[in-house]
Amino acid sequence: xxxxxxxxxxxxxxxxxxxxxxxxxxxxxxxxxxxxxxxxxxxxxxxxxxxxxxxxxxxxxxxxxxxxxxxxxxxxxxxxxxxxxxxxxxxxxxxxxxxxxxxxxxxxxxxxxxxxxxxxxxxxxxxxxxxxxxxxxxxxxxxxxxxxxxxxxxxxxxxxxxxxxxxxxxxxxxxxxxxxxxxxxxxxxxxxxxxxxxxxxxxxxxxxxxxxxxxxxxxxxxxxxxxxxxxxxxxxxxxxxxxxxxxxxxxxxxxxxxxxxxxxxxxxxxxxxxxxxxxxxxxxxxxxxxxxxxxxxxxxxxxxxxxxxxxxxxxxxxxxxxxxxxxxxxxxxxxxxxxxxxxxxxxxxxxxxxxxxxxxxxxxxxxxxx
Amino acid sequence: xxxxxxxxxxxxxxxxxxxxxxxxxxxxxxxxxxxxxxxxxxxxxxxxxxxxxxxxxxxxxxxxxxxxxxxxxxxxxxxxxxxxxxxxxxxxxxxxxxxxxxxxxxxxxxxxxxxxxxxxxxxxxxxxxxxxxxxxxxxxxxxxxxxxxxxxxxxxxxxxxxxxxxxxxxxxxxxxxxxxxxxxxxxxxxxxxxxxxxxxxxxxxxxxxxxxxxxxxxxxxxxxxxxxxxxxxxxxxxxxxxxxxxxxxxxxxxxxxxxxxxxxxxxxxxxxx
Numbered sequence: 001x002x003x004x005x006x007x008x009x010x011x012x013x014x015x016x017x018x019x020x021x022x023x024x025x026x027x028x029x030x031x032x033x034x035x036x037x038x039x040x041x042x043x044x045x046x047x048x049x050x051x052x053x054x055x056x057x058x059x060x061x062x063x064x065x066x067x068x069x070x071x072x073x074x075x076x077x078x079x080x081x082x083x084x085x086x087x088x089x090x091x092x093x094x095x096x097x098x099x100x101x102x103x104x105x106x107x108x109x110x111x112x113x114x115x116x117x118x119x120x121x122x123x124x125x126x127x128x129x130x131x132x133x134x135x136x137x138x139x140x141x142x143x144x145x146x147x148x149x150x151x152x153x154x155x156x157x158x159x160x161x162x163x164x165x166x167x168x169x170x171x172x173x174x175x176x177x178x179x180x181x182x183x184x185x186x187x188x189x190x191x192x193x194x195x196x197x198x199x200x201x202x203x204x205x206x207x208x209x210x211x212x213x214x215x216x217x218x219x220x221x222x223x224x225x226x227x228x229x230x231x232x233x234x235x236x237x238x239x240x241x242x243x244x245x246x247x248x249x250x251x252x253x254x255x256x257x258x259x260x261x262x263x264x265x266x267x268x269x270x271x272x273x274x275x276x277x278x279x280x281x282x283x284x285x286x287x288x289x290x291x292x293x294x295x296x297x298x299x300x301x302x303x304x305x306x307x308x309x310x311x312x313x314x315x316x317x318x319x320x321x322x323x324x325x326x327x328x329x330x331x332x333x334x335x336x337x338x339x340x341x342x343x344x345x346x347x348x349x350x351x352x353x354x355x356x357x358x359x360x361x362x363x364x365x366x367x368x369x370x
Numbered sequence: 371x372x373x374x375x376x377x378x379x380x381x382x383x384x385x386x387x388x389x390x391x392x393x394x395x396x397x398x399x400x401x402x403x404x405x406x407x408x409x410x411x412x413x414x415x416x417x418x419x420x421x422x423x424x425x426x427x428x429x430x431x432x433x434x435x436x437x438x439x440x441x442x443x444x445x446x447x448x449x450x451x452x453x454x455x456x457x458x459x460x461x462x463x464x465x466x467x468x469x470x471x472x473x474x475x476x477x478x479x480x481x482x483x484x485x486x487x488x489x490x491x492x493x494x495x496x497x498x499x500x501x502x503x504x505x506x507x508x509x510x511x512x513x514x515x516x517x518x519x520x521x522x523x524x525x526x527x528x529x530x531x532x533x534x535x536x537x538x539x540x541x542x543x544x545x546x547x548x549x550x551x552x553x554x555x556x557x558x559x560x561x562x563x564x565x566x567x568x569x570x571x572x573x574x575x576x577x578x579x580x581x582x583x584x585x586x587x588x589x590x591x592x593x594x595x596x597x598x599x600x601x602x603x604x605x606x607x608x609x610x611x612x613x614x615x616x617x618x619x620x621x622x623x624x625x626x627x628x629x630x631x632x633x634x635x636x637x638x639x640x641x642x643x
Contacts, residue, residue, distance in 0.1 A: 028462065083389075161481060168472050172458045175524075178425045178451045179476030226463045226508045 005247075007129040011145050012243035012261060015201045018152040019213035020239030021159060022194050024232050027218040028170050033088060034073065035214040037095035038191070039198040039207040041072040044102035046199065051109070062199055069195020070188055072098060125257045128204050144204045151200040158193050159232070162186065167228060209258045213239055216265035220272035223279045238268050296336045299326060301345055301364035304356045319352040376438070378403040378532050378563035379424060384433030386419050393419045397433070397588045403531075404561050406554055406577065408568040408594075411584035412607050417567040418454070420584065421534045424565075425451055437532055446476055450530035452521050454537055460509050466520050467492055467505040473527035488527075495523035498556070500549055515546030522553060533557060535566040539573075551577055574598055 049064025169183035246261030345360035
């Protein structure tokens, strides 16, 4: 592996982790769409800051972007606050408006500057290693790595310093406000952090991948754990995995790096969605099937108990009678009787007569008591 | 009530409006220290809003609110808050113990993390509501009654003087209802004051000492014996008082024939809807 390949992957991992961490609270607050909005509207912040400063490499552009992210959230809340439009629609109104203003401004006044819309959407990860950070003639590595490393550090500090406040204001904003922990102020500070992350990341990987990294790893991690610190850790790990596996997928298919990473984010989420223990679809289906079988076995036991010792016992308690009485197919009857027999609930006598064991009677009584 | 007894909460001329639509209109409330008070009234009467205004969660258009003689801003640690159970997402990835420790966040303030002291206080509070064995349980696995008890425990760790509860009995089972009543009485015996939004009118005389009957305006506020009358309820509920509540009020009335209701100039229509 060449240095360039290594640097691309390292940068991608740093971007992914920097996005996946704040994304956890976006997903928990059910404001995932805001990341989509912010990752686009920060462009307007950059454009306006660029017009004011006239230098595309100035770190002040990031501040402009962060300010625009906060403006986006504030505008969404103002529109929502009128009570005429719901939050999702308000987001859908604000972000295309601000984004299109940025696109128009670029095409009118900055056509010759490096600020083209392709780069905004897809990023230029493959070119990132060629933009070096050189201080006093010494090459300190790709510039993007320094920017994103700084942003990752900022995110870690923010999450560490305000972990309990973020947790409470996400879970119960009412109590957070009553306790004097200013959830609104924290919300805007958090949105500023998301904006800074989005602008730093989209310079390297484009806005689509920013959204993918901010939402898919946290959403997958949320399915995998019930503990917030673990969710954060898993989210970071899944983000890193998307970055590395996406890179190699792109190499193998000779396709867009950002596109492949976004694809891997989707694949990772799909895997968690299907196979997460407890919450995944497969686990749910298995639980459902088990409950169904248990219910059927209980039903059989109750049926046998009800007719036990009565004059109709010979007729009712036979394998051959069950399909008619319990509305089961022949195969279902075979399977359920086998299940019940294996659990020592009943024994099959000659001629297909079924007789409950003491365990079976107990099971039937317990099932009826509920 | 002796007039010189300290007031836990004093609300004067409180008006709250959402976009010019008054939810609370010129409301006065006096809560003596060390009592259990119910706030009752029909839907849309402003019961939750009254509690939120005391907690500074909604901004009043007019009026003054004092908690133990001071504004809530000055010292938030006097008041503990139990919001409606349905106001939070119970699928949030956290444990029962963690939720209870959240009650300590106000005292901890910014940056400081909960430690062994907070853990111990949380476990003690869980014991009081009979939920110790659920401490490590994921909150998504709790029943409605258990959720309510967790919320109560979270308020208990705040170790406050005044407890404000928004429908603590909403949708809970009989065991939980008993557990909550027991905790409320224990709080009272320790000198704390509890104000709870309450729906089941028939249990007001049994559970509470004082009652605030509210419907956008104050209909009556005072000891249950004196103000929880059929007439006041009729004014608040616009003539459709639930049968058993009317019976409960009639019993109270029979015990204490005098009625010191205030605000009788209200018409028996429901101005809130």
